Amino acid sequence: MSAAVASDVEQVGVAQVRDRADVHRQVKLVVVFAIVAVLLLWFALDIKDPTVKYITGERVTADDLGTEINGLRIVWICFALAVLALGAAAANRVRRGIVGTLVSMVVGIAFFVGFIVWSYADQTTLVIANPLPGTVKLATPLVFGALAGCLCERAGVINIAIEGQFLTGAFLASVFSSAFYSAEMGLVGGILAGVAIAALLAVFAMRYHVNQVVLGVVLIALATGLTSFLLSQIPDDPSIKQYLNDPLILAPIAIPGLADIPVIGPTLFNQTLLSYLMYASVVVVTVLLFQTKWGLRVRSVGEHPMAADTVGIKVNRIRWQAVLLGGVFAGLGGAWFTVGSTGSFDQDASAGNGFIALAAVIMGRWHPVWASLSAVFFGFMWTLQSQLAFLGKIPPELLRASPYLATIIAVAGFVGRVRPPAADGEPYVKS
Structure with missing residues (x-):
């Protein structure tokens, strides 16, 4: 019985030990995702005219003068993705490997999309071009x-x-x-x-x-x-x-x-x-x-x-x-x-x-x-x-x-x- 208790205690102790590098990685993810979420929130609150235009090519042509979209809605969606990723990182659910890479990529893409939409928002004569x-x-x-x-x-x-x-x-x-x-x-x-x-x-x-x-x-x-x-x-x-x-x-x-x-x-x-x-x-x-x-x-x-x-x-x-x-x-x-x-x-x-x-x-x-x-x-x-x-x-x-x-x-x-x-x-x- 005592051996079983000792084994359980040992397992609990092992489970509580975390690699220092893994802790640093979690802290870094939380900080980065929090900064992204705050910036996206600011982008959303700063936009006055929610309508922006985009084209699929690099420049406006006679066949593609731009398509109107609701930029403010897109920025809020990007903010929601960043907040979800922040919560997952705070709960240490963003593991190393493919999952962690995909989550980081989603947050990065969300930031750049929100940033581009905010940059072109309230610019009535400009159209978002495909970068x-x-x-x-x-x-x-x-x-x-x-x-x-x-x-x-x-x-x-x-x-x-x-x-x-x-x-x-x-x-x-x-x-x-x-x-x-x-x-x-x-x-x-x-x-x-x-x-x-x-x-x-x-x-x-x-x-x-x-x-x-x-x-x-x-x-x-x-x-x-x-x-x-x-x-x-x-x-x-x-x-x-x-x-x-x-x-x-x-x-x-x-x-x-x-x-x-x-x-x-x-x-x-x-x-x-x-x-x-x-x-x-x-x-x-x-x-x-x-x-x-x-x-x-x-x-x-x-x-x-x-x-x-x-x-x-x-x-x-x-x-x-x-x-x-x-x-x-x-x-x-x-x-x-x-x-x-x-x-x-x-x-x-x-x-x-x-x-x-x-x-x-x-x-x-x-x-x-x-x-x-x-x-x-x-x-x-x-x-x-x-x-x-x-x-x-x-x-x-x-x-x-x-x-x-x-x-x-x-x-x-x-x-x-x-x-x-x-x-x-x-x-x-x-x-």
Whole structure:
């Protein structure tokens, strides 16, 4: 009898013990959900005219002048969802895993929907445009950069130089496209530039064992100075400039049938070749890393290179392969800044997007799918600030800073504690 009582007491004691990290996670969820609920309540109370208009495309057309909806009702629904999620989090019902992720996504979507409706409310002449096509477009280089970062760091090489790969990729893409009169040849130029910077990263990191963080910063400085110098050497004479910095731009390709699907069609299936390559790249990198023997070797040299060496894996050879393959994707991301969007190359064309791609790698926990979704989130923030900049409800300076603020918040606290590959940044010397 006493043994049974002791067993029951022991079970009760075990049941009462909670992991400290789980408690911190619950507190963080409660705080975040409470802030969202308070903001949504304020949005609802601040709206005077409940009627807003929206269109399914990116801009008003003769065929789509906008559909009226009750914006106030939508904000109240979003508030109710946030309150329900807050109650569930306070009761510790939002568990880790798929359920917790879905609840967090619902609260995030509810906040953004309520925020957008509030921003456009009481603006009688403005219509809510679909931000998703612009999100995919702006997220394309970030996804390519995030994939490059995942490949390199899964193999144990820190790639701070994504920004430098973007810059050189953008410049050489412009030159190749101008010289060969082909936007697609610009992609080839971008790949060559990205691989070239990746080769420099691999040589100094693995052969000369240079500190990889410092090396990445130096490579960015090299790319910035080199592209600025080469750009200054291109004459302004249009007859010469057209062969060096007047590239063709990739045109959107609408997939018949799929592009006509409301909302999703224009978002996913009316994009440029680069965006379709992005979709395929996420799948390819995920399969390579987690479903192939080569991917197992990449992850092993990033976690425990000495153990990998003892079973016959050529550690530095695998790292070289991963870094160079990452250079291919980073070069494609760089090509977006010229042949994928603006055309001619300008100084500092990548505008710090390489660092945001690196943040997406950390936020995505070095997994290609989650890193890509993080990149899409940052692309959405860019699209949102560009659409809301002219509304006047929020200071434009704050809107311009919002993508960077979202990056800092996401990396610093929202994703929680993250652990990089154990041998990330550590050169391997065969004993």
